[in-house]
Amino acid sequence: MSKELVLEFKNLVIGYDNELLLNNASQKLYLGEVVALIGRNGCGKSTLLKTISGEMSPLSGSVELFSKNITRISPKELARMVSIVTTVHPDIIGMSVEEVVALGRYPYLNLLGTLTSTDVEVINKALLLFGIDIVRKKNYNQLSDGQKQRVMIARAYVQETPLIILDEPTTYLDYIGREDILTILKQLTNDGKRAIVFSSHDLDLIQKNIETVWAFTKKRGFVVEAPSDVLKGEI
């Protein structure tokens, strides 16, 4: 069975007028893959993530989701294809954990915003999967940073998109928490229904858990290879 192509970018140029971050890069991502994006601060990781999630336009080149140019995908359609987890946790006052997770169901809600039994099922599954079931009734604002991170990942999960993009999802977590998240991300792609791209600085953990990295290297530019092939000190 051949794997289905989720994302493809061709001849991508990103950056700003006076500084190119990525010059003429092309790459494909298939369902079932987990890719770690590594590189130094300011090298363009977030910019690349924003470009493939459709939040930013590239300077030139194209981004395609399921072989459709991202600029031709409507916002509603895009919301069912890509979900994101950003580095900054929003300040949400007066909402419980389960309500925040439920916000990820927005693309599927009707005008009145009522949750169907399918919605509730997905939400319950996410709460269990990310280990936040016990705090589901708790106020989101009272959680620790690590728990908030799990809530935001669960929120992206219930959006049920084939592509999930996470910007430094392990930042606020302790060592065990980080390993947990990487394990879960891998689990999510096991059934071959999703692909995940996440950026991270945790090179050791990536080497242990992830098979492919997209790396911004100093000398060789943007490379795609096994994490063990990227030499220490190269990025």
Next chain:
Amino acid sequence: MLRSNESFKIIILQVCSILILALAILSVGPVEISFNEILSFVFGGKLSVENEAILVSFRLSKMFTAIAAGSALAISGLIMQTYFNNFLAGPFVLGVHSGASLGVVIWLASTSFFLGESNWLVSLGLPLASLIGAVLVMVVLIFLAPVISNKSLLLVMGVLFSYFTSGIISIFISIARDSDIRSFLVWSLGSFEKISGDRLIIMSSVIMVGSVISFLFSSTLNTLFLGDRYARSVGVSIKRVRFFVVMLTSVLTGTVTAYCGPVAFIGMISPHVTRFVFKIGDHRVLLPATTLTGAILAMFAELLVSIDFGIGVTIPLNAILGIIGGPIVFAILWQNRKGFAI
């Protein structure tokens, strides 16, 4: 999905308080009409001719005005607080009231000079002038908000704008004819009275439409809590949201201001009181509940206006709202003195 039972109970309680306040408003005044008389009238009984006239042409309309105005201000306050992610926002604090007032005063001063005060064109244009004033302020705020990282600054600017407009309004008052001055002054003190017939129908239907559209908007409002990036990622069009926020808050605030004057505090306080009682952030419950709270606050204030405290004059609405609202706002500020909510 969640906590709906508890919320439902509190909403029933709110509806009950509205009914009780309604009875009280209909009963209290220079001529006292007993609860029994009112209830029997509601169920088809007869009243004395004078009492029926007082009830129908005066007290019923001020009751409905209070309900409509209170609801409208509360909805508009909640939408502003959520959009600006600032729990001290509200039509009064952000200066949207002032924009509306300025529109009204400019319209009245210029048209009544040429057309005379009772001209139908003047009263028809009144809500429109108010709406334009409100829209202008909201548009400025929405474009300033992303540039201003300090949340208190937006509020300070709203307050400054209020001073600025009250300066202009004072100029208009000082050059206006004597007969206009009194009506300007009375209007600026806020009142739910003297609005009846066509004006009441226009006001309440606009508010009704605005409320229904706001309710349909509530799950989108929920996503705004996540911030622009996340909201966009779940398919919310930020441009459309901005348009709705400007239009809904301006129409609701503008309509109330045109007819009742710049009514203070209700818009800002109602969402707080509701959040405090319901402990909920989900707009699908919060919005209807806040609407009811707004109506309750407005009715309660109106009741105090109607009571003769033995001093022979009635206390203006904004004086009462100031005396009740000031301490409540202080309590909110005190509770959040470490600054996490604003």
